Each structure stands twice: as C-alpha cells, then as structure tokens.
Amino acid sequence: MAEKNKILVLGDGMSGLTVANKLSLLISHKIAEIKVIGLSPRHFFRPDGLLIPFNMKGYHKSLKSTAFLLHNSVTYMRDEVVGIDLEQRIVSLKSGTFESFDNLVISTGTTYSPETLPGYEGEGKHFDDLQHALELKNILEKFNGGNIVVASPDSGNQCPPNAFQFSVLLDEYLKRKGVREKSKISLLTPFDSILPSTGGSKISEEILNDHNVELLSNFRVNSISEKNHEVVSKNGEHANYGLLVMIPPHRGQRFLLDSGISNESGYVNVDKYYLNYKDRKDVFAIGDATALNTPKTGYSCIKQAEAVSSQISRDLGSDYPLSRYNGEANCLSFAGNKMAFPIYEDYESTPKIGNPNKFDFLVKLMEADTYFSYLVRGM
Ligand SMILES: Cc1cc2nc3c(=O)[nH]c(=O)nc-3n(C[C@H](O)[C@H](O)[C@H](O)COP(=O)(O)OP(=O)(O)OC[C@H]3O[C@@H](n4cnc5c(N)ncnc54)[C@H](O)[C@@H]3O)c2cc1C
Secondary structure (H helix, E strand, C coil), X not given: CXXXXXXXXXXXXXXXXHHHHHHHHHCCCCCEEEEEEECCCEEECHHHHHCHHHCCCCHHHHEEEHHHHCCCCEEEEECCEEEEECCCCEEEECCCCEEECCEEEECCCEEECHHHCCCCCXXXXXXXXXXXXXXXXXXXXXCCCEEEEEECCCCCCECCCHHHHHHHHHHHHHHHHCCHHHEEEEEECCXXXXXXXXXXXXXXXXXXXXXXXXXXXXCCEXXXXXXXXXXXXXXXXXXECCEEEECCCEEECHHHHHCCCCCCCCCECCCCCCCEXXXXXXXXXXXXXXXXXXXXXXXXXXXXXXXHHHHHHHHCCCCCCCCCCCCCEEEEEEEECCEEEEEEECCCCCCEECCCEHHHHHHHHCHHHHHHHHHCCCC
C-alpha cells in the first residue's frame, strides 16, 4: 500500500484550525494524514477581546477546547515548533522530536514584542487575548475617573479599527458606570485617519465627536514614561494618562527568522494569490504569519485557508475548483449606540465602508457562535 501523504499545519489559531478542517473535508484520510502542531489547548475567539472588558459578554462563550474544534480525522499535537528545514522537509520540536512533511502550512500568527517600545511593559494594558482582556475588565471595574489614553502601535496590529472601537465602547461603559463626567478619553492613531478612505474618516470622526473622544492622528508612539505617566510620539508630542490602553507591538515568530524563512520582522513572504513560499508548491503560509500587505483579519485567514486547501487537495487528485486569495479583508466595527458597520477591501478595490446599522451590531455580538459552529470547522 502506498504511503500516505503527510500534511503538517504549524499553529493552532484561527488559520491553522480552519485550513486543517477544510483539508479534512476535501481529502480522504486514506490518502493523507493531516496533523496540527500548536501551543494553545483552548481556543479563544479573539474579536471578543473587545467585549469582555466592558462586561458585554462572559468569556466562557468565547472559548472552546482546540481538540474539540478539529474534525476527527485531524491529529492534534501539542508542542512548540523550534525550527524548519525546508530542504530535508523536517520540522523540529521543543520536545526534541521531529516531524517530516510532504506539504507544510505555516500559520503560527504573531507574538507581542513589547521590548521594541520603551516603557510599554507594565504600563500598557490591552485586550488582544483573553488573559489581558480579563485583566483590563478588572481595572475598569475599579476605575473612578481620570485620563484614559487608547493607542495603536505603528504597524502590525490585527484588525486596524480595534483602538477606535475600544474608545467608543469605553465612552458608553463609563457613562453606564456614572464616571464619564470625571473622565477624558483620547485616541492616538499613527495614521492620518482612523479608517481608510475618505468616507471612512468622515464616519469615524463623526462617531468619535458623538462620543466625546479626542482624536490625535499621526501620533506614532515612540516611548512611554511610567514616571511621568505620559506617552511620547516620534515628533515629540506628549499625551498624559491615568490609564493607558495600548495594543502591543507585534512581530512574527522567532523560529521562522532563525530558520531563514521570514523577513526580519518574522513574517513570511508568500505569493499574494497562491500563498506559496518562493518557488515551492508544497510550502505555504497563511493568516497573521504572512508578510502580505493586507490588514490582518480573521476573514483573510478563512479566505486564505480556502485557497491553500484547494491547491493541496488538487495536488492530491481532487477535482475541487482551484481558488486563489484576492486580498479580501473584512470586519465589522462597533459604532456605538448599538450599531456597527462593515469595512471591506481586496486587491482590486479601495476600502469600502458601510453605514452604521443595528443589524451588523447583532451580527457582531453573535460572531463567535457562527465562527465556532461553522467557519472554523471549514464549512
Ligand atoms: C481584539 C481583536 C479583535 C479582532 N477583531 C476581528 C474582527 O472583527 N474581524 C476579523 O476578521 N478579524 C479580527 N481580528 C483578527 C483575527 O482575530 C486574527 O487575524 C486571527 O485570529 C489570526 O489568526 P492566526 O491563526 O493567523 O494567528 P493566531 O491567532 O496568532 O494563532 C497562531 C497560533 O499558533 C500557535 N503558535 C505560535 N507559535 C508557535 C510555535 N512555535 N509552535 C507551535 N504553535 C505555535 C499559537 O499558540 C496560536 O494558537 C481581531 C483580533 C483581535 C486581537
């Protein structure tokens, strides 16, 4: 009997689980073995990090066992990847073992790099993962008024409108808590507007005005002074805070750099449509791990998983139609007043921003349910 083809997926986040599940639906377990290697036994639906600090959702509904989310025919292995040898087609693991592969999908996302921003550690609070979102929830419960600065780093952050959404939800939370009058909210953005496109900047500025949030654009944070409780920009501007909520700087995983596969920031350069690495037709990267110049969104992870699974399954003899990634990035942004609006872009079209509406707000509140029962399962 011929040996089974071995498909190795590195990373057990949104993109890794989705691609593994899609592959398992397209390829018979008789011809291929699909294995996911990752470090997260519990899978957190990251967009809910925006809801948890404001008590808009209990975290139990945003969390599932990673093994439970994978189809039965996919093998899940908990270990840390420490190196990849593309010539030998071998991945080395922290446990001291090795895994060989015929097809490789790198989907190890990003990691925080607080060391690249002097003063960030200890001072910056955030909501990018469950632990930090819960910590922020506790801090906000005890907050009794003062200056809150909400900021984004220069680059590399996931879902670009996150700081904007946070400041709008924060205004409404502080009002409910009865301490809004004693508080000031300032939003610092490294860009000249919050959202891409002229329509987007008009909508976002109106929303911020409506929520009495001060906007400081082109504010590229250079350092944070714990002593003076201030954020200092690259141009020398200062912003004082009592509480600093700042998305941490991110970078790609160190082992990719050490293996000579990534750029100097740890991100993998891939073909923008087919997501394969250099001239290799058996090595791909998807999700936040790529160096693609598109916003890092979950929607992109799912579209990229679709493109890569179609290619691998066709290589293994399926007649599933070939799909490619067209730069699609999409998210719903909270707009306040129980409304949300869609933002969409791809390689061909400039960003499109929809009008705030109540329906999208409800969709956004229920996104995790759709994700867990349908999207991450590869359907
Ligand atoms: C607050 C917030 C709100 C968001 N809102 C939206 C939204 O509304 N819409 C939208 O589309 N997107 C949104 N996003 C973006 C979306 O969540 C991310 O793009 C997506 O989760 C990235 O998934 P990933 O699998 O590529 O990376 P990750 O989620 O980072 O997963 C990578 C996985 O790889 C594992 N790993 C890392 N290193 C190793 C190693 N060496 N060995 C083994 N395993 C390893 C990790 O444990 C992790 O499980 C949001 C993100 C955040 C933080």
